[in-house]
Amino acid sequence: MTPDSARQLQKLGYDCAIETGAGAAAGFSDATYVEAGVEIVKTSAALWKSVDIVAKVRQPTEVELKRMTKGKTLISFFNPGGNAEGMELARSKGANVIAMEMVPRISRAQKMDALSSMANIAGYRAVIEAGNNFGRFFTGQITAAGKVPPAKVLVVGAGVAGLAAIGTSTSLGAITLAFDVRPEVAEQVESMGAEFVYLDFEEDQADGAATGGYAAVSSPEFRDAQLAKFLELAPEVDIVITTALIPNREAPELWTADMVAAMKPGSVIVDLAAEKGGNCKLTVMDEKIVTENGVTIIGYTDFPSRMASQASTLYATNIRHMVTDLTPDKDGQINHNMEDDVIRGATVTFDKEITFPPPPPKIQAIAAKPKEVVPELTPEEKRAAEVAAFKAATKQQVTLLGTGAAVILLVGMVAPVSFMQHFIVFVLACFVGFQVIWNVAHSLHTPLMAVTNAISSIIILGALMQIGSGSYLVIVLASLSIFMAGINIFGGFLVTRRMLAMFQKS
């Protein structure tokens, strides 16, 4: 919890409390919390006792879990896959536990996806650590003292951490290459300014969307092609950042010992998968080592702690969003809605029952459907299509003209000459009208309607011709017509002029 998120939580109707000195490492003193209206509690035991919702970062210890009572809610990382005793304990105590790592990867839940927040930090920090241990500039420079080539960075795995690393590295000016087993992320990689490394390998890749947005295990042939490509790249690159993780498995070995051997002295490898055995087998967890040929391998796993302030802010925001979703009425009362996909997915114990693992989310993670491939037409086919279209158009036009001519001829057979003269005028006028109106700008359609309105009052001519008649009824009707047409003529033209005068060029 940060002072900012505490204020937000208070808006939801909650009172906030924090253990004394909890924010010190992240640069938030007790005083700033007091200022934000947070109660400071002296010991953690007292804190656990006094509150209804406990939010913490690390997996709770047995002692801590024993402090839970029925109806209390714990929001924390929990590692439910490898913490059966913890779950059982929480269940027996009747506590409702929400495991932050279980937040489903759907777009609605991104705001509370703490794993992504932490991965983001890890990706950024990985580049910074690498730079710290790398003896040259990232960006290429031409100085009075000579030319400096840019650093070449390879990022393996373009998940959240990988993308963050790509972004950081490109913005520092390095040439960045990136690889991922899911070819559909190539677009994202390129949008971050990196170059995607394509393999010369043909295989239908499993759609990442089917596995909840995570990478799946790849086939041996694919792996071979991938390793060959990496070996080819190894002498060229200065910094390698590996982020490849597959859920609930040991990290795949992607950067073999002979690749390390092929790298230039002074190169740096940052292995973000160190916790799960490392993408490089030489990696030592939580340590920095230097190989015989002078390559530094960094296996730290505590990147978020190395950026405590940033990590706290992001995690606090994730927690706050989670609490917001738990409090739909903003009344300070928890509404643990097990129908909600996100809340259901993250909950591991609820109401004295273990609810792990969750059912698959109803909504598919990534909606990127494979694009339907439109076969490229050969020039001959295009030509044939054009000819066919032309023929069809000609046929249509000829049929239309033929029918029209036949109808006119038929009318001409019966109708007297005087009618036919007018009829020709009519047909030609329609023709001219169609030709002219198609050229009218779309933006001028309203003025067009107003002006056609005005000129359709040409009917006034008919009334003017009739008003000289002897019959009074005719005179009255004709007068009315003239009057109405008069309104229309003046109104139509004037309003058109008014409208057109408004159209100004910038």
Add this chain to the structure above:
Amino acid sequence: MEFGFTIAAYVVAAVLFILSLGGLSGQESAKRAVWYGIVSMGLAVFATLVGPGSGLWLLSLLLIAGGGTIGYVVAQRVQMTEMPQLVAAMHSLVGLAAVFVGFNAHIEMGNVLALGHEARESLEGFAALLAHKSPVEQSILRVEVFLGIFIGAVTFTGSVVAYGKLSGKLGSVATKLPGGHMLNAGAAAISAVCLVWYFNTGGILPMALMTLAALFIGYHLIMGIGGADMPVVVSMLNSYSGWAAAAIGFSLGNDLLIVVGALVGSSGAILSYIMCKAMNRSFVSVILGGFGGTTGPQMAVEGEQIAIDADGVATALEEADSVVIIPGYGMAVAQAQQNVAELTRRLRAKGKVVRFAIHPVAGRLPGHMNVLLAEAKVPYDIVMEMDEINDDFPETDVAIVIGSNDIVNPAAQDDPNSPIAGMPVLECWKAKQVFVSKRGQGTGYSGIENPLFFKDNTRMFYGDAKASLDQLLTLIQ
């Protein structure tokens, strides 16, 4: 001699009329083109006054002047948002005038035919024209008069109803009397019977019956068509008023009437066609009312509508480089065009690229949005048509939807079962961020759920469009 002069004047007037319509191809040439129209109308009236058949000069001029005054006052006072109503009202006047002129022709015909041979020789003008007609020509004349009155009457009541709906005096919901289209078909059948009857007898009774039937058709047809289809209705009535003038022109043997009627008729027909195409619906289905039948269940919309306040919109606008604004009928209703224009000016002053995307059926009249924006002094060269701007959305930072709904509905492309499937729409959801200014969470006129509102990059900016923009303007200086 006089007659020759009239014909010559008519030729000049016809050419000028064509030029005045042709000039509407561009904003600048249009300003000149209106004068062609005015001059040719003056010329036509003058030539007719001095030509054969007319009399009572003074009365005619007085009537024109009287009508002209009213027209002048109306044209000066009308709000640009009220243009659809005004156009509809004017159509009704043309329709009614056509009915009167048609009846006059009928009365004259009766009078002339009753006269003896010698008396006929002494007649002048229109009556003389009638007098010299052979029996076949008289039959044709009857059909022409009949058609002129029929179309005129349909135009009249149709336009009156359209006026009522557009001005809000009648509910814009499609309503039909019990019996639906059978009533229309029945009235049309009565008219057809009357035509045969009148053709054979020339009596006033079938004529009056037909007029009543036509008036009913006009009323009932337009009552059955709802709000968003009004652009088609108005352009269709525009077309009818032209055909009515042409039919009267036939019966009076006046070529200028025929030419102008045909010009107006085809203009309205093309407008209707463009509107229908923009909604991907056939003309018949619009006229018969209601949206086309759905072929299956619509795609369920997933996700939630996320609201945003003016602060958020202002921040996003400050950061954006390119902005596209999509106005709709809601902007006209809220009278928000001045605020939109002010926002545009301020954003442009900050060096941002601001453009407008206009869907062909936005508003209640073809080109309605263009006129409203022009009135608010938005330069017309940043107002784009759908085809011009649709490809630019992926490079757009912010798209703002103000009071439009169906024209930005992605279901038209994604959901083959949607009632508007296949309708061309503005692909604003491809922009990096979309803000939708909307009153509330309702589904709008057509009752179709809009998946745009649920997209990840969409934020809903609830409230009256004008009030929302006012609030926004205080934040963007």
